[in-house]
Amino acid sequence: MKPNRLINEKSPYLIQHAYNPVNWYPWGEEAFEAARTQQKPIFLSIGYSTCYWCHVMEREVFENEEIAKLMNDTFINIKVDREERPDVDRVYMTALQALTGSGGWPMSMFLTPELKPFYGATYIPPKAKYGRAGIEDIINEIDKAWKEKKQDIYTSSDKILEVLSEKSKADEKDSALTKEVFNKCYQQCVSSYDYTYGGFGQGNKFPRPVVFNFLLQYFYSFDKNDAKDIVTFTLKKMYDGGVYDHIGGGFHRYAVDSQWRVPHFEKMLYDQAQLVCSFLDCYVITKNKFFLYVAEEILRYVKNKLTDKSGAFYSAEDAESALDADNPKEKEEGAFYLWEKEEIEDALGDDAAIFNYHFGILPHGNTLNDPHEVFGTKNVLYNAYDIYDTAKHFKLPPNEVLDKINSSLKKLYIVREHWPKPHLDDKILTSWNALMISAYAYAYKVTSKKEYLDSANEAKDFICKNLMKKDFTLLHRYRDGEARFDGTLEDYAYFIKSLLDLYEAGFNEEDLQLAIDLNNKTTELFYDTENGGYFDVKENTADIVLKTKDTYDGAEPGANSIQLQNILRLSVITDDEELKDMAEESLRAFSGDFNRMPFTSPQMLCALNMLLEPVKEIIFTGDLKDEKTISLLSEINKKYNPNMIVIHATEKLFESAPYITDIIADFKTPRVYICENYKCNLPVDNIEDLKKLL
Numbered sequence: 001m002k003p004n005r006l007i008n009e010k011s012p013y014l015i016q017h018a019y020n021p022v023n024w025y026p027w028g029e030e031a032f033e034a035a036r037t038q039q040k041p042i043f044l045s046i047g048y049s050t051c052y053w054c055h056v057m058e059r060e061v062f063e064n065e066e067i068a069k070l071m072n073d074t075f076i077n078i079k080v081d082r083e084e085r086p087d088v089d090r091v092y093m094t095a096l097q098a099l100t101g102s103g104g105w106p107m108s109m110f111l112t113p114e115l116k117p118f119y120g121a122t123y124i125p126p127k128a129k130y131g132r133a134g135i136e137d138i139i140n141e142i143d144k145a146w147k148e149k150k151q152d153i154y155t156s157s158d159k160i161l162e163v164l165s166e167k168s169k170a171d172e173k174d175s176a177l178t179k180e181v182f183n184k185c186y187q188q189c190v191s192s193y194d195y196t197y198g199g200f201g202q203g204n205k206f207p208r209p210v211v212f213n214f215l216l217q218y219f220y221s222f223d224k225n226d227a228k229d230i231v232t233f234t235l236k237k238m239y240d241g242g243v244y245d246h247i248g249g250g251f252h253r254y255a256v257d258s259q260w261r262v263p264h265f266e267k268m269l270y271d272q273a274q275l276v277c278s279f280l281d282c283y284v285i286t287k288n289k290f291f292l293y294v295a296e297e298i299l300r301y302v303k304n305k306l307t308d309k310s311g312a313f314y315s316a317e318d319a320e321s322a323l324d325a326d327n328p329k330e331k332e333e334g335a336f337y338l339w340e341k342e343e344i345e346d347a348l349g350d351d352a353a354i355f356n357y358h359f360g361i362l363p364h365g366n367t368l369n370d371p372h373e374v375f376g377t378k379n380v381l382y383n384a385y386d387i388y389d390t391a392k393h394f395k396l397p398p399n400e401v402l403d404k405i406n407s408s409l410k411k412l413y414i415v416r417e418h419w420p421k422p423h424l425d426d427k428i429l430t431s432w433n434a435l436m437i438s439a440y441a442y443a444y445k446v447t448s449k450k451e452y453l454d455s456a457n458e459a460k461d462f463i464c465k466n467l468m469k470k471d472f473t474l475l476h477r478y479r480d481g482e483a484r485f486d487g488t489l490e491d492y493a494y495f496i497k498s499l500l501d502l503y504e505a506g507f508n509e510e511d512l513q514l515a516i517d518l519n520n521k522t523t524e525l526f527y528d529t530e531n532g533g534y535f536d537v538k539e540n541t542a543d544i545v546l547k548t549k550d551t552y553d554g555a556e557p558g559a560n561s562i563q564l565q566n567i568l569r570l571s572v573i574t575d576d577e578e579l580k581d582m583a584e585e586s587l588r589a590f591s592g593d594f595n596r597m598p599f600t601s602p603q604m605l606c607a608l609n610m611l612l613e614p615v616k617e618i619i620f621t622g623d624l625k626d627e628k629t630i631s632l633l634s635e636i637n638k639k640y641n642p643n644m645i646v647i648h649a650t651e652k653l654f655e656s657a658p659y660i661t662d663i664i665a666d667f668k669t670p671r672v673y674i675c676e677n678y679k680c681n682l683p684v685d686n687i688e689d690l691k692k693l694l
Contacts (some may be wrong), residue, residue: 010479011081012425013049021068024079035076035113043075046107048083049425050266050316053123054106060126074143084477087488087537091546096120115545116157185598197259198234206254209274210553214602217642232282242380247413249301262367265319265334270556272298273435284640311458313436315425322420336422338378347415348408355408360384427479430467433459434494441505445637472521489536492522493563507648532585551593553603561603568610572645575659614676616644622670629670639694
C-alpha cells in the first residue's frame with residue numbers, strides 16, 4: 001500500500017500510521033490550508049506510540065478501507081503525537097473535558113478549518129459498542145450537520161473557546177495565601193485513600209507522585225505521621241503488585257484493578273523518574289533500605305532499556321508485543337510480561353514451586369478477575385506472600401528462599417529476553433529527560449555512587465548540545481538526528497529544576513548559571529506580566545487557538561507548579577527578591593483553583609509551602625574532595641527537608657550570588673552555615689553540632 005504523508009515524519013506514533021488507508025496529514029499549515037480550501041471539517045486524532053487503545057482504534061477503524069474512504073471524503077484527517085506536541089494536546093484535552101467531563105487517549109476531536117473544536121470523544125469503535133457511538137454514525141451525523149447547519153457549528157465552536165478562555169481568566173483571583181489549604185488537601189487525600197491496598201479511589205489505580213510529594217511535605221511541615229504512612233504503604237503495595245515488573249524492574253503505567261495486581265503494561269519514562277524520587281524520599285525519611293532498593297532497581301531498568309548510547313533517555317515501552325517472532329504484527333497486551341505456569345516450571349525446575357507460591361502463579365492463570373478478562377491462563381507476577389511466609393510454608397530459612405527467588409528471577413529474565421520485545425518509543429523529549437536527570441542527581445546525593453551523577457550529566461550535556469540554542473531557547477523533541485518543535489513551559493521548567501538539582505548534587509557552578517540564564521529566558525517567553533503565572537506556550541504561537549496557564553498536577557507535575565518552585569529556589573540562591581514577588585503574585589493568580597480543589601494541584605501546594613514556610617539555606621565551604629567536607633555534606637544529604645537549599649560557597653559562585661561574601665570570608669576551610677529567615681547561625685565544623693542544627 002502506498003504510504004500517506006506521515007511517512008516523512010520522525011514520530012514513532014505517526015510512522016505507525018503511515019500505511020493506513022486514511023489520508024493522514026501531520027499537524028501543520030499544509031493540512032490547515034487543505035481544510036480551508038476544500039471547506040471540510042478536520043478530524044484530529046491525538047495519541048502516542050505506546051498507547052494500547054490507540055493501537056486498538058488503529059486496527060479497528062483506521063485500517064478499515066471502507067471507514068477510511070468515508071473519513072477521506074468527509075474530513076481533512078490530522079494525526080498528532082501528544083508527546084511531540086503537548087501544547088496541541090493540552091488545548092484539545094481542555095476542550096474535550098469541558099465537552100464530555102472526561103478525557104483520555106486516543107483523543108478524537110472534530111474541528112472547523114480554523115482549528116476550533118465543536119465535538120469530541122476518546123476511543124471510537126467502528127460500530128456502536130461499550131455504550132459508545134460507532135465512528136460511521138458519527139461521521140454521517142457530522143457530515144450532515146456540516147452541510148446543513150454549518151453556521152451553527154461555527155457558532156458552537158466559537159462559544160466553546162470563549163467559555164474556556166473566560167474560565168481561564170476567571171480563575172485569576174487574588175485570594176489569601178494561607179496554610180489552611182494544606183489541611184484541606186490532606187483531608188481530600190484521606191477521603192479517597194484506600195486503606196486496604198494503598199493509592200486513591202477504587203477501580204483503576206494510577207501512580208501519582210505529585211500527591212506523594214505533597215503528603216511528604218505535609219508530614220514534614222505539620223509533623224503528621226499519617227501523611228507519611230499513606231505514601232510508604234502505597235509505595236509498598238505498588239511494589240508488591242503486578243504494576244511493578246519483578247523480573248526487569250520499572251513500573252507499568254497503571255493497574256486496571258484496585259489491588260495494583262493487573263497492570264496496563266506500557267512503561268513511561270516520566271513514571272520511572274518521579275517514582276525514583278518518591279522511593280528515595282521515603283528512604284531518606286525512614287532509613288528503610290527497601291525503598292532504596294526499589295529506587296535503584298528502577299534506575300537499573302532505565303539504564304538497561306531506556307538509555308540511548310548518547311546518555312539521553314527514551315520515552316517509553318509499549319504495552320503490547322508479538323506472541324511469536326514469526327508473526328510480528330499479531331500483538332497482544334502484556335505478552336512480554338505474562339507467563340503460563342508451565343513456562344515457569346520449564347525454566348526453573350525444582351525451584352518453580354517456591355517461586356510460584358511467592359508470586360501467586362496459578363495453573364489457570366491469576367488475572368481472571370481483571371475487568372477485561374483477556375489474559376486467559378496467563379499469570380502476572382505479584383508478591384502473593386512475602387519471603388518470611390514463603391519460607392515458613394516450605395520450612396526453609398528466609399535467606400535461602402530469598403536466594404532461590406533472586407536466582408529464579410535472573411533465569412526468567414534471560415528467558416524473557418529471547419521473546420519478541422515491546423515496541424520502544426526512542427524519541428528523546430527535553431521535559432521527560434529533565435525529570436530523569438533530577439532522579440539520577442537525587443540518587444547520587446543519597447548513595448554517592450558516581451555512575452548516577454555521570455548519567456545525569458550525560459543527559460544534561462545531550463540536551464545542551466542538541467536541544468538548546470545559543471540564545472537559551474529550547475526545542476522539545478529529538479529523534480533520528482532531528483531536533484524539532486519549540487519547547488513549551490514544561491521543557492523549560494523541568495530542565496531548570498534538573499539543573500538546580502544537579503547543582504545541589506555535584507555543585508558545578510555552570511549548572512547553576514545555566515539555570516539562571518534559562519530562567520531569564522522563561523520569564524521573557526512565558527511569564528504573564530499582567531496577572532502572574534506562566535503561559536504554557538510562548539506568545540503568538542500561530543497553531544494554538546487557546547492560551548492556557550495550566551494548574552493541574554497529573555501524572556506529570558504541572559509546569560507552573562515546578563517553575564514557581566524554581567524561582568523560589570533561585571530567589572534564595574541569588575538573593576533576588578523580585579523572583580519571590582513573582583512567585584507570590586503567581587500563586588495569588590492561581591489561588592482560586594487550588595483553594596477550591598487542592599487535590600488537583602498538590603505540586604503547586606509544594607510551591608506555596610516554600611513561600612509560606614521558612615526555607616533552610618545551607619551554605620558550606622571546603623574542597624569537595626576533602627574528607628571533612630565530604631562527611632559534612634553526607635550528613636546534610638541524610639536529612640529530608642523539602643524546603644532545604646544547599647549551596648557550595650566558592651569564589652566562582654560569587655558571580656551568581658554576590659551576597660555570599662557578606663557571610664563567608666574563608667572559602668577553603670570545611671564549615672557549614674545554616675541560614676533561615678534572613679539570619680545565619682554561626683558556622684559549625686563537626687558532625688555533632690551540624691546534627692543539632694539540622
